[in-house]
Amino acid sequence: MSGWLRVVGVGPAGPDWLTPETANTLQDATDLVGYGPYVDRVGTAGARRHVSDNREELDRARHALDLAREGGRVAVVSGGDPGVFAMAAAVMEALDADRDGRWSGVEVTVEPGVSAMQAAAARLGAPLGNDFCVLSLSDNLKPWSLVERRIRLAAEGDFAMAFYNPISKARPWQLGAALDVLRSVHAPDTPVMLATAVGRGESERVHVTTLADVSPADADMRTLVLVGASTTRVIERGGRRYVYTPRYYPEERA
Numbered sequence: 001m002s003g004w005l006r007v008v009g010v011g012p013a014g015p016d017w018l019t020p021e022t023a024n025t026l027q028d029a030t031d032l033v034g035y036g037p038y039v040d041r042v043g044t045a046g047a048r049r050h051v052s053d054n055r056e057e058l059d060r061a062r063h064a065l066d067l068a069r070e071g072g073r074v075a076v077v078s079g080g081d082p083g084v085f086a087m088a089a090a091v092m093e094a095l096d097a098d099r100d101g102r103w104s105g106v107e108v109t110v111e112p113g114v115s116a117m118q119a120a121a122a123r124l125g126a127p128l129g130n131d132f133c134v135l136s137l138s139d140n141l142k143p144w145s146l147v148e149r150r151i152r153l154a155a156e157g158d159f160a161m162a163f164y165n166p167i168s169k170a171r172p173w174q175l176g177a178a179l180d181v182l183r184s185v186h187a188p189d190t191p192v193m194l195a196t197a198v199g200r201g202e203s204e205r206v207h208v209t210t211l212a213d214v215s216p217a218d219a220d221m222r223t224l225v226l227v228g229a230s231t232t233r234v235i236e237r238g239g240r241r242y243v244y245t246p247r248y249y250p251e252e253r254a
Contacts, residue, residue: 002105003030005068007091008075009082009113010041013199017114018042025075025111033064034077034087042077055140057090065094068106081115085136085164117162120195120224123206125235125242127193127226130249131159137174138165144174151178155185160232160245163225167216175216175225182227188212191228191243194219208234208241 006025011017018026026032029047032039036051050067052060061076068074078086088110095103121128133154139147154161166175182190190211196219197203207218211227219225232245 002107003068003070003072003074004107004109005064005074005076005091007078007082007088007108007110009078009080009086009111009115010038011114011199012080012116012119013197014041015043017119017199019111019113021111022113029073029075031064031067031072031074032077033060033067033074035060035079038077038079041079047075057087058094061087061090061094064091065103065106065108068108069103078113079116081113081118082110083112084115084117084134116164116195116198116224117226119198120162120193120206120226123195123198124193124208124226126244127191127228127232128160128162129245129247130229130231132161132229132245133159134162134164136164137167137178138171139174144177147174148177148181151181152185155182158229158231160229161227163227165221166219166223166225168221175219179211179214179216183211186211186227187230190230191232191234193226193228193243194223195226196220196223198224208243 008022008025026042031050032047033050035054039049039051050063064074064076076087076091080086082088091108117134135150137147188211192209192211192214194207196205229245231249232243235242
């Protein structure tokens with residue numbers, strides 16, 4: 001008899017970021033499947049752990065579906081929200097390729113989680129308070145020319161933006177290239193925010209700067225980069241800086 005598979009997100013940091021729904025799923029699961037550091041965030045749950053490398057998403061999804069087909073109660077663990085550059089898409093891709101109905105008896109659900117962009121935006125105020133878009137700067141699964149085009153069009157549309165996967169040892173130049181695209185459209189004083197390791201205690205860093213002054217060297221793979229729209233404002237209250245994008249859009253800009 002088939003079990004179930006639930007794709008869950010454990011938020012950007014520790015157990016304080018879990019939703020009650022996800023906490024209940026993890027408690028009920030017989031098997032946890034995911035990238036090791038994300039599985040580690042759920043603590044010492046009594047389930048069997050099946051960890052794999054961060055680039056093995058599709059194989060991980062297939063393995064999880066097989067475990068559920070054999071009767072397991074399987075939680076596929078993602079960081080942040082499972083539907084934002086995470087495991088929900090990989091599980092759906094595996095299901096889409098299931099031509100012989102191997103997993104047709106498996107109940108599959110996706111549970112929302114707190115995404116890195118939500119956590120970062122909350123630390124800053126409301127930089128995503130109006131229309132915004134979310135992009136990954138990784139070109140592992142899509143050509144850089146497409147990433148660059150999307151950044152330019154989003155900038156021309158005057159969206160606030162959130163950049164995932166901004167920089168790594170294997171991809172050291174993409175963030176700088178993305179910022180150059182933005183500089184060709186936006187004003188130099190456009191707010192840029194670097195939120196690193198949000199929710200992880202002393203490792204957390206949140207830095208507010210401008211498009212003219214931002215340095216790619218200040219970011220790493222734990223960083224969520226936010227870029228404001230032309231209307232985004234930085235205000236200071238009580239010795240703290242807040243960033244927000246107003247809900248309205250000036251008529252002369254519309």
